[in-house]
Amino acid sequence: MNDHTTATKIGDRFLATPTDLGSDATRDISAGLAGLLADVFALYLKTKNFHWHMSGPNFRDYHLLLDEQGDQIFAMTDPIAERARKIGGTTIRSISDIAGRQRILDNNADYVDAQDMLAELQGDNKQLVAEMRRVHELCDAYSDVATASLLEVWIDETERRSWFLYEACRPTRVI
16 A cells, blocks of 8 residues: 555545445445535636626626626535535545546636627536436435435526526527
């Protein structure tokens, strides 16, 4: 065993919170939560990026919408990480850890049209809902009702964000 492996095993032993869920549940659910947390951080940063770089005739409305959504997304981070710890697992530790786990793609373009920003974020929120549902299925399999309950609230919030983004980027109908 190398020094990193030894340190990891020692750290896992000291960080293991007692739980009745069992080691498989702890391993699988905390891994699911870590991936989810990476996605949430990626979506938060993309939402703030688009908030900061918004332009155009609907600037104020879109700027405020993305600011509100960014706050809501960021508010999920601590409860996700703490839930992993409550069930005896660990969570992400760094930006590189996030980058290695995230499934939500970054957008580093110099310019993105406002409608394209909204459409991309709408798709990302839909993707986040799908990832949340996968973690919820794990929770159901292991009877982790507390994590499942949190996920249900976050799924509802994320669906609401997706809905608002969808409506904001719909073309106007001419009668």
